[in-house]
Amino acid sequence: MAPSSWFGRRDPVGGYFGAFGGRFVPETLVAPIQALEAEYLKARCDPQFVAELQRLLEHYVGRETPLWDARRLSAACGGGRILLKREDLTHTGAHKINNALGQALLAQRMGKRRIVAETGAGQHGVASATACALLGLECVVYMGTEDMHRQALNVFRMRLLGATVVGVDSGSCTLKDAINEAMRDWVARPDDTHYLLGSALGPHPYPLMVREFQSVIGREARRQCLAQVGRLPDAVIACVGGGSNAIGIFDAFIDDANVVLIGVEAGGEAIRSGRHAARFAGGAAGVLQGTRTYVLQDEHGNIEATHSVSAGLDYAAVGPEHAYLQETGRAEYPYATDAEALDAFQQLARLEGIIPALESAHAIAYVLKSARRFGPDTVLLVNVSGRGDKDVQTVEQILTEADRVAN
């Protein structure tokens, strides 16, 4: 496949998606980020780079991933026909590996021997540690101490893979604070270090680059859907933390005006300050961590605490392209609560024998809630961004506690 059909569609103009995006970084990072952008724009047109990435995606990640016709889930929803894109079956168990390998190859191309990454749920940390092990790069992962606690299994996995995991106990001790710390690290060592950002966030070119590395999800799903069903889906549904799995599956359908794009945010306990992570329900435009986008903030511009049962969605800002898709009306962004996601987590396990990540369970929860909106003859494509192995302990604790309270 020619590189040009892979990459380079819909580049942001001057780093902006409409009014969102940009490059709001400390001076020290401007030059390294400009160099990164220049190298990325070269790499994506280099057939050798694209072929190497393709080889890894096929033989190492295990792509393409299946598109599963979820009949029992469809029957239970009483809506349309539900197709599950199985990113949970990738090597390391989440879509994060698609981007981690792409950026790690780019780092190698730039002669950078050291990778820093942030992680929330630990999936991006595991994916980065994996890519670094494969390519022989040094890997340092910053992770909030709250997240290290709730995703302990992934901390151990990263260490097994040879990464150094550094706990971050500033602020809310979650993903946002891990990103701050990764940026501080990069500011100190821009020459030998690449910052492997894990979502479609941050300063330009990250939102573009991460989207393009993740766009393989939507390209495959679109082709598979046409082959299996004979037509495009009526809606594409994905959970949105920073927004990488969502933009990755949306990308192939952006120009199909009749396909509804739905990104599901984390409603947490309720849409109350500090108790959720639904940026479009409770946020306002602002600048955080290098980009202008929707941010949960107080009236003086300080970033609000967030909450979600899923560490990967527990973040105060959303990728700038999603802010743009929301503003232009091309995509919509409802939310699912903790309770709905926990219910969906269990339902998908029982109905289809698939235990999803708690993040992905938010997308399933939306479908369980809203499939009827689309009617019986519709086709709904849902991204199962990751598997739930990392979450079983957390869910067990929550359910045991709920049982105890109920009795």
Next chain:
Amino acid sequence: MSRISERFKALRARHETGLVTYITAGDPDLERTAGIMKRLDKAGADVIELGVPFSDPLADGPVIQRATERALAAGTTLPKVLAMLAGIRADISAPVVIFSYANPILRMGLDRFVEGARQAGVDGVLTLDMPPEEGEAFRSAFTGAGIETIFLLSPTTTVERIRKASELGSGFLYGISRLGVTGVRDTVDDSARELAERVKAETAMPLALGFGLSRPEHVKAVGQWADAAVVGSALVKVIAEHGQAPGLLDEVERYVRWLRN
């Protein structure tokens, strides 16, 4: 001529190294910040940089992060910082520069901020995460109100961008003397001199060099290559150590006088 330009002109005329002091506004509270500013002025600070606390200070090291947390816990907000400054501006002769991340200013609203800053007698604004490429709206609003836009330069800044910062910025340029976030170091990096030489080759605009300086010999060393030295984290540390003590203001004055020795 602006207060900032006048100050640097006078320093050059006297062949003296200027001292730019940074404090986090509202640490330990705004009332004491007002007292600290008066003492900095009295002790001979040439520019006072007033840091606006922000929840996510990603360019700052642990010392200023903790100061920020204390200031936010004390209820410090950007409008309150400007109100405090307005109340004491007449008592202070040194130029005052607001040092902020972009989001508090955006949230207040650029126009409202500029009006408040003008009324409070702010001389310049430095926005840490707003490089020249993104900063045009800020710059033109500040210029319209007679407020200078200060840009940062770093060891990674290319010659082309040094030129851009000196064309678009005014007052002085702030050179980050080493890679990394803010914080106290024992020695002055070689990168400080290299940066100063590259900047001086491009522009005659005054240059203040900082990041990590804490001792009189650092100030002297920097004075060989730049117009002024910036002392931030080390001063914030003095304030942290004496925050609740009655002797806070005396300690601050003593520290700044020592730096000038």
